[in-house]
Amino acid sequence: MLIEFVNVSKVYGDNVALLDVNCYIDTGEFVFLVGPSGAGKSTFTRLIYREEVPTRGAVIVDGTNVSRIRRREVPYLRRRMGIVFQDFKLLPDKTVYENVAFAMLVTGAPPRRISRRVPEVLELVGLGDRQRAYPHQLSGGEQQRAAVARAIANEPRILLADEPTGNLDPETAWGIVELLLEINRLGTTMVIATHAQQIVDAVGRRVIALRDGQIVRDQLQGVYHAR
């Protein structure tokens, strides 16, 4: 089991974000996390990369109880996963190449590995010829591709994506999802929180539906809305 939620609750003041969630995600799975705004999707992903700690219960990632680890161990947990956001979070004053190299540099990768790996991942996401471009010179889809390249540069076992297509038009969004599917085929476990109903329905992979902080549906070949 790669990701495991055991009786997990997360409470912010009076607001219950997650309530007694139990869930297992295996190595190599491709999972959509769906549900209305405020259902707990973001909290779910934030618990995995230990931006939050559960109020009750345990979140276990790759054999580590992430609610128990010390602050200084968090960076090493995050090096085992890649994270992609709706707003890309690229550094505007660095080129595409530098943005990816930066993530490797600050996590202690040797220079030789960086210079070999960065062109490789940029090629994989389809930005082989845009390495010297700055984020503002790229389309939204290209920026998200750059963000995905950065997320997989350190060869993580898990890729988390929080609304990765939220800022993109449907056609571009499809390109990103195809890229994520491709990365999943190469062996990376994928957890994607999304609102994109059409994409979820068309892909037909596992769907975990959240509502009011609880899992209301977990289907192996799911769709956005229960039929």
Place this chain on the structure above:
Amino acid sequence: MRANAWGYVFGEALRGLWRNGFMSLASISTVAICLAVLAIILLVAVNLQYMASFVESQVEIVAFVDSSHDRAGVPALTERIEALPGVAQATFVTREAALERLKEQFGEHRDLLAGLEDPETNPLRDSFEVRLAGAEYARSVAAELERLEGIAEVNHRQDVVDRLLAITAAVRAGGLGLVALLAGATVFIISNTIRLTVFARRHQVGIMKLVGATDGFIRWPFFLEGLMLGVLGAAVAGGAAWMGYDLVVETLSAAIPFLPILEQRPLLLNLMQLLLALGAVIGAVGSTVSVRRFLRV
């Protein structure tokens, strides 16, 4: 950390320094002012102390003869002085000879002393120059001399020494208080400068945390920027102190030829080391304060 990571850390620190432009300058200036004040105080105190010990180490005491005393009694008085324990030799100097000597010291300005040769106008007194067997006898011999008949006054070097040491202590205490205050203000300004850098880089820091950079690594550029501000300020203060001291020493020794002033090179080198170390500490403390409060890593 790897060499390329250190390259990144240094590059970021320098970029921060450059980007904060005015605040960096302000920080460097306050560090420089604070440490320059410290340098002045230390240089003055060290020299006062040196003067005191120089005066103390003089093995000569001057005893002035009572003006009513007959010169016929001089040989007897000389014998009595030389009989005192700790006295090596006593030489009688007439007031005429003393005036002659003074004229020599005045050199080209000797005209100022013209017309004083008349015994009625000569302001100087007959005196004994008493050479001691050692500086440690100064106090006892001075006391004995004062008790001798025919001696009007003994110049009290110990008084001068005590006063110099008192001034030194006052300068040091007051000065260090002032420096402590300035250092506090300096730390505050540096921490503000670093806060600007933290603010400018909050986006970047957020990404670093997400991709798994350690807190220590994230802190380094900020810490280093503060350190650079402190050391640069110290270098400015040190350079100013060096040139200023050279200038003051030159001027003073031209005006007062026999003034005891400390040899420059070793003193200034020690001072330089001290200033750089203190600058580094001030910078490090300033950036640490800000990183602790605002970086939240």
